[in-house]
Amino acid sequence: MDFDPLKELLGPRFSASASDRELHGRCESHFPILAPDAVAYPQSTEEVSAIIRNCSERGVPVIGWGTGTSLEGHALALKGGITVDFSRMNRVLHIASEDMLAVVQPGVTREALNEELRATGLFFPVDPGANASLGGMAATRASGTTAVRYGTMRTNVLALEVVLADGRIIRTGSRAPKSSTGYDLTALFVGSEGTLGLITELTLRLQGQPEGISAAICAFPDIGAAVEAVMLTIQSGIPMARIEFVDAANVRAFNAYGGSEMPEMPHLMVEFHGSHSAVQEQTRMFGEIVAEMGGGAFQWAETPEERNRLWKLRHNGYYAARALYPNAFPLTTDICVPISKLAAAVEETAAEIAASGIPGPILGHVGDGNFHALLLPDKDTPEEIATAKALAARMAERALRLGGTVSGEHGIGMGKLGYMEAEHGAGWQVMGALKAALDPQKILNPGKLVPQG
């Protein structure tokens, strides 16, 4: 491959070194290293456009890269090519407090944005476990603990700037809160996993910091009781800001990794947002449901520091469980089901994992019907790995059988392409037709998301 034009364009911000390539050939899950041929670090939309035009002329694959925290291998270079690392496009361009919007470059991480927003009384709610880049979060339609209240990236991205497969730069959406002028291109690119274009700028909705915030954890005698409490809470319309489930195995990992001292039982971790009186009222209503389901006393996180500690525990759930099983082949998977099917989905999954003998903590954003299993077979025992893969496959089948989806938030990447036909039927062919229309050469993140061949 002739790198000279890109070297000329980017100088030292273009690298074909072995270490750079390998760093951009990994994700945080179990997939093998699949390195690109080189890595580009653009500083502007125009540079991204020039990179793509150059690759388009030569039919070279182009893969977007945020922070590399994918759990499904979204950004692995299945067919080599150039990885476009957005870490140098990491500026918050504009905060429009009066419109509750921020305009950011794709390399800004969610924590960096919230740091910049600290003085404004506003915050950006979407919080996947990792401190991911906002461009990556949009590309994968990420969500997190607060999606039950504030929505996922689908809801919180108002407008985008995107570079297409031929280098054209387009803008989707506007700063108006809504529009009915044509196809919803913003929604099309959100969740497209880098297969339709590279996102070079995002206009994001912000939320007002609530007057009152209150967070707590609460133990339950068994998984069923905890999940039933979630279902009742959502159905009763309490506007939960967060309602997270963690099973006993996870609690053990939290205690070991994060120094908490929670009883090794299933827990809910919850947060309420609103005026002081609204928070009080929500707390009381939720407390009644918890009592009805046999839940224990709340342990309150009173101060901001205590709350941060609580949610840090949760956000580090993945790393905590991995630390407990350092010799594991980490196979993490998530599914999402209608809320009425949540208890069935979690209990069937937990029972199968228990019967398998493989460690597999379950946790999740259960207010959305979304939960994860982190399957941890021994990496040197092929039978365990095969069993774990079978468990994950059965979770995906269970999600579809119960009217849900094979991924609530982790996405497709390399890991779930095999389920797309089962979930979408002829709709998957439609996705392929859209891809062919916008990227006829198949240079954008090839091998992913749409039907191949």
Place this chain on the structure above:
Amino acid sequence: MDFDPLKELLGPRFSASASDRELHGRCESHFPILAPDAVAYPQSTEEVSAIIRNCSERGVPVIGWGTGTSLEGHALALKGGITVDFSRMNRVLHIASEDMLAVVQPGVTREALNEELRATGLFFPVDPGANASLGGMAATRASGTTAVRYGTMRTNVLALEVVLADGRIIRTGSRAPKSSTGYDLTALFVGSEGTLGLITELTLRLQGQPEGISAAICAFPDIGAAVEAVMLTIQSGIPMARIEFVDAANVRAFNAYGGSEMPEMPHLMVEFHGSHSAVQEQTRMFGEIVAEMGGGAFQWAETPEERNRLWKLRHNGYYAARALYPNAFPLTTDICVPISKLAAAVEETAAEIAASGIPGPILGHVGDGNFHALLLPDKDTPEEIATAKALAARMAERALRLGGTVSGEHGIGMGKLGYMEAEHGAGWQVMGALKAALDPQKILNPGKLVPQG
């Protein structure tokens, strides 16, 4: 055109009568009658598929039809063809209370759905002025008075069944509250105005009836004060269920048409939803803002009957203003701007309309930055009509200049195709490429939405 195959398929549910054709060649605005060659009344998805397959074989246009209440001529048969009237597909198929979902056929109207939901404690919030069909509302990405709290059709459609241009039937989305599995086809079809496929089934999100509801109207000394009050309210985070602006000219029409006795001044019409204490708190906060902006005392609608009367006034705003000017050529238009630009947008628009001498009541869902002008030039005075068209054009230009969109909810139809390039730039070409991918023969609602030629 050989109608025999469709006659055979549909029997008396296929009509080429002059009256049927003419009925399906109208919308509720000023556009000329553009009738289809015939009208089909399918009763099932399979029949819709058969109709489209037949039309596809012969290259005949196919146009979807709900209740014919478009204000921009979405369903006019610009190039003839077959109009598919969904009025016989009007069943509520399933209400899943525990998941807060309803599955409906496209011909169900929003009022019919809410009638069916009455005993469940749930409701469907999206409420354009007309009692439109839910299929039409999805196809045009409709919104209404409650979008400020509950979102538009973009938010409230969870899944669709769609018949494509070649007759294939696909399902988009699932019953899970969220998903990250591939392109968001649901969002692509919502707002596509019948140009990508015909919607044959919808899965809709429902909302719980709030414990407390409180509605009121309130007069303001001038437009600026009313709109400033809206901006302050939204920016302060009060979760308004409805916050509607009507100008003095509208109030006059309300009084004449609906028998109200409001002072002929600009008004806000508001509604609060929540627990009893939350409603009290919101009311108090909003009251402080109103007082600060010089607004008058609230007139409360205390009972459900009074509330219904109040919102019926508002929903009939369009018909009330038309009744006041029976000889008018009704040219209605809507724009949507960032909330920080709302006062500028409304005041500039009002001043220009006043200077023109043409009646042009302004009203709108101002909590979203969205407002309408109903321009009422005399239908026998070409100069007035030309002036009104120029006013509408300047509104669209104003929306774009202020970072907004040329339509918040009425859509493109025949009326706003000329603004698509200005609003979307190269993104409009992308829309054209998507259309070409899914409807290469251009049989679905031809002449609309995407670049022509």
